[in-house]
Amino acid sequence: MLRTLHSIPGLIAALLLALVALTGSVLSVFPALEAAQSRDAGMVDVATLAGRVSARVPGVETLVRQPSGTIVAYHMVGQDQRASIIDPASGTAVAAYRSSAVQRWVKNLHRKLMLDDAGRVAVGVAAACMLFIVIVGLLLLARRMGGWKQLFGFVRGNTLQRLHNETARVVFLALALSAATGALMSLATFGLIPEGGSEDPFLDARPSSTAAIPLASMPALQAVNVSRLRQLKLATPGDPTDVIELETADGTGAIDPATGEWLSYSALDGWQTLQATVRLLHTGDGLWWLGLVLGAASLTVPLLGVTGTLLWWRRRRALPRLSGNASAQDADTVLLVGSEGNATWGFAVALHDALTRAGLRVHTAPMNDIAARYRSARRLLVLTATYGDGEAPESARLFLDRLARTAIPPGTAFGVLGFGDRQFPRFCGYAHTVHEAMSAKGLVALRQPGEVDRQSEPEFLQWCEWLGQTLGVALDIRYAPVLPRTTTLTLVSRTDYGTDAQTLTAVLRFAPAAPAKKSPLRRNKALPAFETGDLLGVVPPGGGAPRYYSLASAASDGVVEICVRRHPHGICSGYLTALQPGATIQAFVRPHESFRPAPGPAPVILVGAGTGIGPLIGFIRHNPPQRPMHLYFGARNAEDGFLYQEELQGLVGDRRLRSLTTAFSRSTNKAYVQDRLLADTARLRELVAQGAQILVCGGRKMAEGVADAWERILADSGLTVARLRTAGRYVEDVY
Numbered sequence: 001m002l003r004t005l006h007s008i009p010g011l012i013a014a015l016l017l018a019l020v021a022l023t024g025s026v027l028s029v030f031p032a033l034e035a036a037q038s039r040d041a042g043m044v045d046v047a048t049l050a051g052r053v054s055a056r057v058p059g060v061e062t063l064v065r066q067p068s069g070t071i072v073a074y075h076m077v078g079q080d081q082r083a084s085i086i087d088p089a090s091g092t093a094v095a096a097y098r099s100s101a102v103q104r105w106v107k108n109l110h111r112k113l114m115l116d117d118a119g120r121v122a123v124g125v126a127a128a129c130m131l132f133i134v135i136v137g138l139l140l141l142a143r144r145m146g147g148w149k150q151l152f153g154f155v156r157g158n159t160l161q162r163l164h165n166e167t168a169r170v171v172f173l174a175l176a177l178s179a180a181t182g183a184l185m186s187l188a189t190f191g192l193i194p195e196g197g198s199e200d201p202f203l204d205a206r207p208s209s210t211a212a213i214p215l216a217s218m219p220a221l222q223a224v225n226v227s228r229l230r231q232l233k234l235a236t237p238g239d240p241t242d243v244i245e246l247e248t249a250d251g252t253g254a255i256d257p258a259t260g261e262w263l264s265y266s267a268l269d270g271w272q273t274l275q276a277t278v279r280l281l282h283t284g285d286g287l288w289w290l291g292l293v294l295g296a297a298s299l300t301v302p303l304l305g306v307t308g309t310l311l312w313w314r315r316r317r318a319l320p321r322l323s324g325n326a327s328a329q330d331a332d333t334v335l336l337v338g339s340e341g342n343a344t345w346g347f348a349v350a351l352h353d354a355l356t357r358a359g360l361r362v363h364t365a366p367m368n369d370i371a372a373r374y375r376s377a378r379r380l381l382v383l384t385a386t387y388g389d390g391e392a393p394e395s396a397r398l399f400l401d402r403l404a405r406t407a408i409p410p411g412t413a414f415g416v417l418g419f420g421d422r423q424f425p426r427f428c429g430y431a432h433t434v435h436e437a438m439s440a441k442g443l444v445a446l447r448q449p450g451e452v453d454r455q456s457e458p459e460f461l462q463w464c465e466w467l468g469q470t471l472g473v474a475l476d477i478r479y480a481p482v483l484p485r486t487t488t489l490t491l492v493s494r495t496d497y498g499t500d501a502q503t504l505t506a507v508l509r510f511a512p513a514a515p516a517k518k519s520p521l522r523r524n525k526a527l528p529a530f531e532t533g534d535l536l537g538v539v540p541p542g543g544g545a546p547r548y549y550s551l552a553s554a555a556s557d558g559v560v561e562i563c564v565r566r567h568p569h570g571i572c573s574g575y576l577t578a579l580q581p582g583a584t585i586q587a588f589v590r591p592h593e594s595f596r597p598a599p600g601p602a603p604v605i606l607v608g609a610g611t612g613i614g615p616l617i618g619f620i621r622h623n624p625p626q627r628p629m630h631l632y633f634g635a636r637n638a639e640d641g642f643l644y645q646e647e648l649q650g651l652v653g654d655r656r657l658r659s660l661t662t663a664f665s666r667s668t669n670k671a672y673v674q675d676r677l678l679a680d681t682a683r684l685r686e687l688v689a690q691g692a693q694i695l696v697c698g699g700r701k702m703a704e705g706v707a708d709a710w711e712r713i714l715a716d717s718g719l720t721v722a723r724l725r726t727a728g729r730y731v732e733d734v735y
């Protein structure tokens with residue numbers, strides 16, 4: 001719901017918002033330019049300034065102080081009225097004053113789209129829309145990050161999500177201020193908020209005599225500093241009824257030309273002060289630096305619009321189509337799905353279809369759509385992902401509240417399957433929360449919640465097998481992850497390590513397909529740009545689920561490089577390690593943006609074992625020598641397990657790698673990487689204190705051992721592995 005509230009107005013108003021924001025950015029530059037050109041009037045009072053100008057500029061009628069501080073005199077030359085910029089120090093006219101035509105044109109576009117009231121209304125509505133989108137967007141972001149406290153923490157997700165969210169949280173305050181003040185100015189334009197200033201101070205003001213004293217000696221003008229002046233309208237010489245009108249930042253009044261004293265004065269009331277403040281905060285007129293900040297923030301509106309639209313489109317495109325979905329009241333089996341990125345829906349559809357084929361009446365829906373009651377349900381099944389820090393995904397945000405109000409007969413059975421990622425401290429945390437809430441409601445758990453790590457198909461199938469047995473039905477699960485189109489890659493070279501043919505490790509280098517030509521016969525798609533650490537999905541011959549290998553190269557290297565260890569019964573690893581140069585494979589790239597060195601100069605500590613060196617060597621190759629990068633590498637023995645040995649030594653030589661520490665578990669000096677880490681505790685604590693990021697790649701057991709070692713290294717430092725993970729400073733690529 002919150003997401004719909006954020007995206008639908010955003011999509012509708014995107015173009016208008018972009019136009020208003022960009023013209024606002026252009027306008028924000030003018031107050032700064034004017035402030036830079038204006039001559040400082042210093043602490044001069046209005047009487048002194050008016051005295052100087054009237055002595056130097058004949059026929060002066062009005063003095064205006066622009067918000068930038070520039071003093072402009074309107075004066076008669078013959079029959080013509082002229083406007084001149086005044087040097088406040090001498091009172092002389094230094095240049096003709098002309099307002100910029102460009103500024104007027106952009107202002108017209110910004111305020112009313114070159115139209116009249118219709119344009120003003122559209123711009124006012126756009127400002128209100130913008131305010132709404134910004135506020136809802138902020139609520140969404142806080143929820144996604146796992147609460148307000150984490151609002152400025154490390155943003156997870158793909159490049160598009162990060163670009164949108166990281167930009168939004170930097171500019172939200174400025175955008176909210178621009179939008180709120182813009183909406184208020186529109187309301188004021190249409191008289192929907194009071195103007196204030198009900199009394200007219202000039203109505204009954206009459207001079208006490210016809211003789212006028214010099215402006216410079218008028219007490220009322222002497223009491224006002226030029227910095228507070230808005231406008232001074234002098235009395236027409238020879239008109240015995242005319243008074244001096246003075247408008248300041250604090251109020252307006254009439255001054256007697258004969259005495260120089262106030263005849264009447266009306267201070268700004270609350271509404272007038274509010275409008276002046278709103279104007280100041282919106283335009284930056286008189287506060288040029290604020291104008292520039294707001295203008296710069298407005299420049300991001302088109303970016304937020306485009307990235308937001310792309311995110312919305314991706315989510316929509318990925319939504320599943322369910323066939324034969326029973327109604328909530330007819331269903332004997334209710335399948336509720338908690339998802340944000342839609343991967344869980346792929347599993348849910350497979351389960352829905354299998355249960356339906358097995359003869360059950362299945363109703364599948366997002367968790368948020370849990371019904372107020374289920375008349376025929378015998379069991380509830382929940383498949384849910386986890387976000388934030390153990391929080392609900394988007395389609396389950398309202399679930400716990402609604403569950404409390406739903407009428408489900410106690411004793412109804414339920415089962416929960418969590419989808420998550422073991423790299424997060426609260427693995428499948430939300431699935432566990434849901435399990436507890438359902439138990440507390442008196443439903444009967446069929447078993448403890450199941451867990452699926454990184455969309456593992458075997459783990460999902462295992463849970464389905466258990467479910468089929470429990471329900472007494474044969475479940476024919478036909479789960480097919482939607483794979484991107486594959487590319488043909490040709491093996492160009494290989495380097496083998498190890499003498500045992502059953503466990504040899506090979507570094508394989510493939511040539512990426514040439515960019516697709518515009519021939520309709522050419523079906524093969526060129527690989528998209530990829531970075532070291534992204535995953536190469538390889539489809540083994542005969543099809544089946546793809547296997548993923550971390551890339552040791554980036555697209556800019558012109559080669560697709562992976563490290564593969566042959567597993568005794570591995571279908572894909574056996575296939576790959578048997579390839580000879582010239583052979584081809586079908587593959588695609590899956591981005592893995594979370595596993596990369598963070599930008600910036602902070603040190604990087606790489607920890608890997610076996611083929612886990614793959615992405616790490618790529619990071620080192622692309623590391624600028626000034627950034628400290630340290631590698632801890634483990635293998636069984638140096639003879640046939642020290643992958644990239646020569647190249648690594650070369651990288652130490654040219655300082656792209658500052659230190660190389662190895663551990664061999666089957667050598668005489670037996671050790672694991674975690675032993676080497678512990679031995680270097682003092683140095684590692686120092687690096688972490690400098691803001692180091694830790695990247696770990698390899699098998700699960702090694703990663704667990706390494707995480708334990710880091711807990712010990714960090715003990716009493718105020719940091720933990722979990723805290724580093726949350727900050728994006730401890731990332732794993734584990735298999």
Ligand SMILES: Cc1cc2nc3c(=O)[nH]c(=O)nc-3n(C[C@H](O)[C@H](O)[C@H](O)COP(=O)(O)O)c2cc1C
Pocket residue numbers: 156157338339340341342343344345385386387388389390391393419420421422424425426427428429454455
């Ligand atoms: C921003 C973000 C936060 C996540 N937080 C967690 C978490 O706290 N615990 C967990 O086990 N998995 C977490 N995950 C992993 C997802 O739950 C997992 O990738 C899941 O399969 C996504 O399913 P979906 O595509 O249906 O939303 C997170 C993923 C992202 C992108």
